[in-house]
Amino acid sequence: xxxxxxxxxxxxxxxxxxxxxxxxxxxxxxxxxxxxxxxxxxxxxxxxxxxxxxxxxxxxxxxxxxxxxxxxxxxxxxxxxxxxxxxxxxxxxxxxxxxxxxxxxxxxxxxxxxxxxxxxxxxxxxxxxxxxxxxxxxxxxxxxxxxxxxxxxxxxxxxxxxxxxxxxxxxxxxxxxxxxxxxxxxxxxxxxxxxxxxxxxxxxxxxxxxxxxxxxxxxxxxxxxxxxxx
Numbered sequence: 001x002x003x004x005x006x007x008x009x010x011x012x013x014x015x016x017x018x019x020x021x022x023x024x025x026x027x028x029x030x031x032x033x034x035x036x037x038x039x040x041x042x043x044x045x046x047x048x049x050x051x052x053x054x055x056x057x058x059x060x061x062x063x064x065x066x067x068x069x070x071x072x073x074x075x076x077x078x079x080x081x082x083x084x085x086x087x088x089x090x091x092x093x094x095x096x097x098x099x100x101x102x103x104x105x106x107x108x109x110x111x112x113x114x115x116x117x118x119x120x121x122x123x124x125x126x127x128x129x130x131x132x133x134x135x136x137x138x139x140x141x142x143x144x145x146x147x148x149x150x151x152x153x154x155x156x157x158x159x160x161x162x163x164x165x166x167x168x169x170x171x172x173x174x175x176x177x178x179x180x181x182x183x184x185x186x187x188x189x190x191x192x193x194x195x196x197x198x199x200x201x202x203x204x205x206x207x208x209x210x211x212x213x214x215x216x217x218x219x220x221x222x223x224x225x226x227x228x229x230x
Contacts (some may be wrong), residue, residue: 027159029071029171031221038072047072054121059145063156070122070156074173074221080229081173081222083120096129106133122173124150124180154184163215166199171218178202178217190214198223 038047045068053061054069061069073079092112095105110133113126127150134143157177161168172178182189182202191203195216203214 026161026168027067029067029160031071034068034071035075038068038075045072047076051121057145059148061152063152063159066152067156067159070153071171071173071221073122074225079173079225081219081226082175101133101136103137106136109133120174122153122177124154124177127153154180157181161216161218163217164212166195166216166218169199169216169218171221173221175200175219175222181217182215 034045037043037045038050040046045065047069050061050065050069050072074081092108095101095108098105101109109129113130113133116123116126117130127146131143131146131150134140134146157170157172158181160171163170163181170178170181172181178200179189179202182204188205189202190205191214193201193203195201198218198220200217200219201214202217204212
């Protein structure tokens, strides 16, 4: 579970994120095109090349390339929509959840955050913690890198809808990302409901100033891959 410190860091990292509602034109993922292009060796969106760029620290991705990278991950054989975060022991979680960290503890955070990202390259909490740990160590360039990467990927999700109803639900490839979106909006989750046939609904705690009771997430790709691999 996130502590308030983690939420505040995430909020600071995504202050540029905005959600447009009321007739906005959302960038709903074209999964047919994403599958086709990411499998095509001659395409600029060929997945192995994009992932090599991503893992190499490329910062020149266009919004469309990031969209194809994020959703295209669901067409890779190692994609597991309900995977658990690996490499975390109770000792490491204890370090993560402290209110302050020594330089040595920041090194531990960096080590384990990178291990998790090696397993799942779109784990936003680890990007968040890397940005925090590098800032604590005074490496503001690396801190900004992870801050920007996380913010841009969160915006990939936010551009797909407004979350206010099933028809404009946000598209995610991980259930954890649903909670990341709720946190980055400055809200706290209160509960979860699955809405047939392919939506998660996250209730938000009252007192946030929001009239909405919660937000919808489209998990169609997650369910498709989950059932395909059973």
